[in-house]
Amino acid sequence: MKTLMLGNEAFARGLYEAGCCFVSSYPGTPSTEITECAAKYEELYAEWAPNEKVAMEAALGASLAGKRSFCGMKHVGLNVAADPLFTISYTGVNAGLVIGVADDAGMHSSQNEQDSRHYAQAAKIPMLEPADSAEALAFAKLAYELSERFDTAVLIKMCTRVSHSQSVVEPGERVLPEQRKYEKNPAKYIMMPANAKKRHPEVEARTEALRNWAETAGINRIEPGQDSSCGIITSSTCYQYVKEALGDTCPVLKLGMIWPMPERKIRDFAATVQRLVVVEELDGFIETHCRNLGLSVSGKDLFSNIGELSQNLVKEKLGGTVQAGAVLEDAIPARPPVMCAGCPHRSIFYVLKKLKLTVLGDIGCYTLGAVAPLGAIDTTVCMGASVSGLHGFVKAGDEENAGRTVAVIGDSTFIHSGVTGLINIAYNESNATVIILDNSITGMTGHQQNPTTGYNLKGDPCTKIDLESLCHAVGIRRVRVVDPYDMESCETVIKEELAAAEPSVIISRRPCALLKYVKHPGPICVDTEKCRGCKACMNIGCPAISMVDGKATIDTTLCVGCGVCGQLCKFGALG
């Protein structure tokens, strides 16, 4: 029966139908729902791993043990997992292994705009690129066939518009392949130099075999057009923009497999059109390949390598006209994301700003601590970089900076890759102060469990990592726990730990205000007699507070009654 599915949901359906039995991933927008949806199938084991490298290695282990496996991540997660990726290319697989990676052109929810297709070429691993939900489902199944037939992991590259668009799919039945037997094979699975040297030629031969397969594969299809003056090569969501903008005017070569690319098919297609144009988002990946084949081609001279494309862009660049609707003369104020009302991170950032500290930030909801009026964060790079960076900053800093710098990192991010930085702090003895913002959930990606929450992906109770013990175990003697809603004690503890002559960890602990089990006292009231309109409460950037006619006003649909603003009011007007 036809149904609407998100690209990610359809991907998960494809995994299910292909008989995938093991899923290990780390959440990251826009990839998260692949794994969340996979976890809803009871027949399928699914877990959140501490990070993408662990997830990929676990998925390889499951493949070697004989079951079809999967790991999923966002584009920057593939950087974390790049180490196993490049050598899995050499070992190959036993049962099929599929790796899902979701890019985020336009950076809707990411710190960079990298183009993951380069990984396929660099690691010499085939990559499929679905253009809608039906293809996400079909390609997931095809990927397992290719994986087992060509003895390779297979990458499936999603992007925000494919991952987070619902389109029509027709789900099928699950077919469970027989478990493959694990057979000891040191020459294939022990990648020490002597063995790896023998594997490398096989990897190159495999790429050529896959290239031959790609020449006739149905997923690389030519759609004829009425006018051969311009032919388009495209893939992924750009295919949809091309078809929407140009209909059946131009012949189109739609690539479902982006690596390796079919050379003959591309040459043959180019020979049938007067002008060859590649329409692709981000880097000129297909275009470069066409140039390497000696073809004359247009691409990035027309379409930017920055941000997303769209149907209007394609139309305009290829000679059409588009008309936008009317625009108001008024300046429309931006509406950037903000920390939610009641967010336990808000007050900590207020204190850090008040103390005028340098704050090395990390990846999560708390990155919003960088936004005015809090403006408390100095850096955000990648998962874990706050803790590791703090070590270098403290070691290399001058006296003026001593005792004036902290790292802030969330619970999930700390487990992902902050703990290794903390080990470095302890081992190499920098007098660093790390603040773990423990809100008992992976927040930004939409509430995923992690090793510190005591629940697994399926929602069952499980082993809970004790952050205090973990910090002690790696050699941090000073570990303090504070309630971020109590700003006075937060300030005291932060001052004390910065003054201490050894490294310390402060755990700021309070669950995310959006968690269903968190009970709130309910909206506060403003005593308008007492309110002097001093705007002190405005300095915490709470979306529930605004000034109306010179007095603080509370939006009762947003306020949860955390009481943080009341601590800033000298006149006792908020309570």
Added chain:
Amino acid sequence: METKNIMIVGVGGQGTLLASKLLGRLLLGRGYDVKVSEVHGMSQRGGSVVTYVRWGDRVYSPIIDKGQADCILSFELLEAARYTEFLKPGGRVIVNSQQINPMPVVAGMAVYPENLEEKLKALGIEVDALDALALAEEAGSSKAVNLVLMGRLAKYFDFTREEWMEAVEKSVPPKFLEMNRKAFGLGWSA
């Protein structure tokens, strides 16, 4: 048939995703090709959010581009004004007249424009405004704004009230069904 386009816009957390899910399900049931595009992640934290709903014989792009929307269903007044560029000539705006100040306005760094409804009309846009928050509260919860607006949007479709209700039943938790039914009804008859 030519592809039809509705943009559902609002503030992260207002429940725009449920509205698009519900509409997508109904349209699919009619046999259309349907695409619904959402953005998850950071913008859901109180930022400006956009969902695209497109249907027709064959829908390619998952997004609606400038000049393509037949209708903007806006959960907040300023958000309706933000996206007028996306409307077709003669397009319609259905808007919750509720104003939610974005942080730059709250912080005093920007001004929330005045008389937006009139200004939208002056652009030649057909504006259907209602106080969906008040109606949602009447139904029992401020969180039911999305169902009130769905009720209003329903006026512009030829689905029966029963068909809408069936889709509502499939999209909301049973615990809140009665309240959501009431909210939909208030939007429908407002």
